[in-house]
Amino acid sequence: MLSFLPRRLLQLIPTLFLVSVLIFGLQQLLPGDPALVMAGEEKDPEVIEQIRKQYRLDQPLPMQYVYWIGGVLQGDLGESMRIRQPVSQLIAEKLPVTLQLATMAMTFALLIGIPAGVLSAVKKGTAWDVGANVFALWGLSTPNFWLGIMMIFLFSVQLGWLPASGYVSPFEDLGQSLAATVMPAFVLGNAIAAVLMRHMRSAMLQAMSADYVRTARAKGLHERVVVLRHALRN
Structure with a gap:
């Protein structure tokens, strides 16, 4: 039993990785620009660009995934785009x-x-x-x-x-x-x-x-x- 659990946990890592990639990929397929959505009625290009930098939306997709999964592992699930509050809260x-x-x-x-x-x-x-x-x-x-x-x-x-x-x-x-x-x-x-x-x-x-x-x-x-x-x- 003690040797079975570590093997199962190791086998679970690739599955969790694939699930995380799938979730991240589905988020990228959603229509619309997240920066524009979070900016709301504010259409100032500088504000939109600031939001992109704040949430690292200006980074390549692989780097966005690294930042995203790093935040998830630390308990940081980001902010709600609708009410602008931390998801963990x-x-x-x-x-x-x-x-x-x-x-x-x-x-x-x-x-x-x-x-x-x-x-x-x-x-x-x-x-x-x-x-x-x-x-x-x-x-x-x-x-x-x-x-x-x-x-x-x-x-x-x-x-x-x-x-x-x-x-x-x-x-x-x-x-x-x-x-x-x-x-x-x-x-x-x-x-x-x-x-x-x-x-x-x-x-x-x-x-x-x-x-x-x-x-x-x-x-x-x-x-x-x-x-x-x-x-x-x-």
Whole structure:
């Protein structure tokens, strides 16, 4: 294991290099002059030339790549061309919101997908199984943007239970923060829950037909004990 990791890391270096070249090349293919965009309404040639020198846009492409990748390795991701703020600062400001949404989405997915998959496998062929499979099909086929619009229409416009927009930090008001993020978190976790349900159902069906499960049943163990302690654990 200790010798495997260094080899994998060494093999990763060429891949990361090619990805960085691809990203840099795609940036160069974008239409328009970045200096003109950053200059805005200021069309003074001296100002535009100063911007080119400041951001090294007057250098050859190989040198631009060297400066760019050097900045990336040092954590300098440049500035946003639209609002002229450091990209690393913008990421740091939005990262807590992203982590909160991701955590809530995964929580929804785990709380819904795993129990639904287990129930579908245990109740195979019943209405519970059909309902769980319909839920999984719905979760995989429903576009997130449509589900989000429908939830806003129902819970914000019609019922007025949840805010349609805005964000409040959980450190300021936990209740308002959860109310503002519960709908987007559910939308994000919906498809993940469907995938988890299908995977859990398949794994549980395979485990339920294993020899150790049949042995546990032959010993007279309660079905709940067989499912939770033997099938689900494996």
